[in-house]
Amino acid sequence: MQQSYLTDIADWYNGSGVKGIPSICSAHPLVIEASMLHAMKQDAYLLVEATCNQVNQDGGYTGMTPADFRAFAEEIAKKVGFPIEKLILGGDHLGPNPWKNLAAEEAMAKACVMIEAFALAGFTKLHLDTSMGCAGEPVALPDALTAERAARLAAVAEAALKGSDGVKPVYIVGTEVPIPGGAMEELDVLEVTKPESARETITIHAKAFEAAGVTDAFSRVVGAVVQPGVEYGNENVIPYEPEKAKALSATLSDMPGMVFEAHSTDYQTREMLRQLVLDGFAILKVGPGLTFALREAFYGLDQIAEFLFAGKRSETLIATVERVLTADPKNWDKYYHGSEAEKHIQRHFSYSDRVRYYWPQPEIDAAVKTLFDLLDGVEIPETLISQYLTGAYVPVRDGKVQPKARELALAAVDRVLEDYFEACRA
Known part of the structure; x- marks a missing residue:
């Protein structure tokens, strides 16, 4: 062998x-x-x-x-x-x-x-x-x-x-x-x-x-x-x-x-x-650090889509995620504690990022696809990237990342990966 x-x-x-x-x-x-x-x-x-x-x-x-x-x-x-x-x-x-x-x-x-x-x-x-x-x-x-x-x-x-x-x-x-x-x-x-x-x-x-x-x-x-x-x-x-x-x-x-x-x-x-x-x-x-960054990108794009195309969707991505997670809590309820308001924050923004268990769920997967279809071919204004995807603003301004939805999502993960690959070249 x-x-x-x-x-x-x-x-x-x-x-x-x-x-x-x-x-x-x-x-x-x-x-x-x-x-x-x-x-x-x-x-x-x-x-x-x-x-x-x-x-x-x-x-x-x-x-x-x-x-x-x-x-x-x-x-x-x-x-x-x-x-x-x-x-x-x-x-x-x-x-x-x-x-x-x-x-x-x-x-x-x-x-x-x-x-x-x-x-x-x-x-x-x-x-x-x-x-x-x-x-x-x-x-x-x-x-x-x-x-x-x-x-x-x-x-x-x-x-x-x-x-x-x-x-x-x-x-x-x-x-x-x-x-x-x-x-x-x-x-x-x-x-x-x-x-x-x-x-x-x-x-x-x-x-x-x-x-x-x-x-x-x-x-x-x-x-x-x-x-x-x-x-x-x-x-x-x-x-x-x-x-x-x-x-x-x-x-x-x-x-x-x-x-x-x-x-x-x-x-x-x-x-x-x-x-x-x-x-x-x-x-x-x-693991979770990478999907946490991806979720940030998804939610930023969700807000951009809602601003640019208000009313084009029956429900935002974050609303779909909240609805599915509250209806099916088995992957997060043992991990999140506190008041209902605190658990609401944790469902979406916890470092443990248990949203990652739900991306393959059909309704959420469909909502992500709808979001990307809506933004397909759209060159997102730098000013909206500055507002909702701050980490991508400088790379977009410098021409290193295209102001397109998919590229912005990949770039969000790439910024975390850069830390790891560079650390391993110590």
């Missing part, structure tokens, strides 16, 4: 140029398109990851299986001319999380089916996340049990690929893993992973992989998920403080061939992202 581009990620630090890689955790086609366009500008590899809740053998909330997601991503690549050989697909939080309401063995059986599907579909970065308890278990599991279950999943993936001539997958492990989708409440401070915990995580996984007969797979564990002290709540962001993570970063000297993977890096500044990479957090995961 072939070697993954990520195999030597721990050595990038000592080279020139790229020292880390952004992990694009989104299933939105415009986000993926913007990411491919940006990567092409830099002649860079692109890592796109699908979470266990987005994509699985049952379809996830996107309705896609792993094979469907690969076809979906490759179709976008074909459309924009992105080289398929530079596309790395990853599976994020692969484990029993989507079925944790079931008994552990039943949930793990489903997780085994899922990781086999990811492996067979050509996903070559597999994040093993078995840290959550299932029905009747504590919320957080002992490290030994987490590692045992992770090794079991790795064994399934390895067996599925036996005899294949494709790319050998690399693995990410860890026991201090943030929940998929971001924090569920307002945050004050976070405890950085203790150095001894990071070392123990690797030691215990090495033993579990050996016991499961997949020592070769452990040689392809290129990273561990730890908590560097970054996260976001509904209304606040906890910035990275390098001094607090100094001892944790130093432990990488005891883990040859490995880097740290940082989850929930959304909304960190470019400077803080760069510092994370320099401190060994070479894989920067970002």
Whole structure:
């Protein structure tokens, strides 16, 4: 089998140029398109990851299986001319999380089916996340049990690929893993992973992989998920403080061939992202931060359309979103708290951006299409861009972005991507 581009990620630090890689955790086609366009500008590899809740053998909330997601991503690549050989697909939080309401063995059986599907579909970065308890278990599991279950999943993936001539997958492990989708409440401070915990995580996984007969797979564990002290709540962001993570970063000297993977890096500044990479957090995961920027663009265009073409639509996009979210609250009601007025704000403007779960919903999808049809071919005045899409004003004035709806939406995502790609060239 072939070697993954990520195999030597721990050595990038000592080279020139790229020292880390952004992990694009989104299933939105415009986000993926913007990411491919940006990567092409830099002649860079692109890592796109699908979470266990987005994509699985049952379809996830996107309705896609792993094979469907690969076809979906490759179709976008074909459309924009992105080289398929530079596309790395990853599976994020692969484990029993989507079925944790079931008994552990039943949930793990489903997780085994899922990781086999990811492996067979050509996903070559597999994040093993078995840290959550299932029905009747504590919320957080002992490290030994987490590692045992992770090794079991790795064994399934390895067996599925036996005899294949494709790319050998690399693995990410860890026991201090943030929940998929971001924090569920307002945050004050976070405890950085203790150095001894990071070392123990690797030691215990090495033993579990050996016991499961997949020592070769452990040689392809290129990273561990730890908590560097970054996260976001509904209304606040906890910035990275390098001094607090100094001892944790130093432990990488005891883990040859490995880097740290940082989850929930959304909304960190470019400077803080760069510092994370320099401190060994070479894989920067970002998802809601990208769809948050896209949602800002959609809502800005919505207001522009309403100003230019008042009365042409029966309902604005934001009104459609509000109506659908209040009628179907399952993807946000556990995460948003406070008065009805406060929850109204959070539904649309929370950093956790749970609107992202609803863009594929037929009524909302149709409303977005109506909005773009209305603005199709319209050269939006700079003054309206200044008012409703402030971030795009200077690029439009400088001739770097066309004042057209689709280009403005892609540019909104691109501005976030720029921070990540530049930080990874630290």
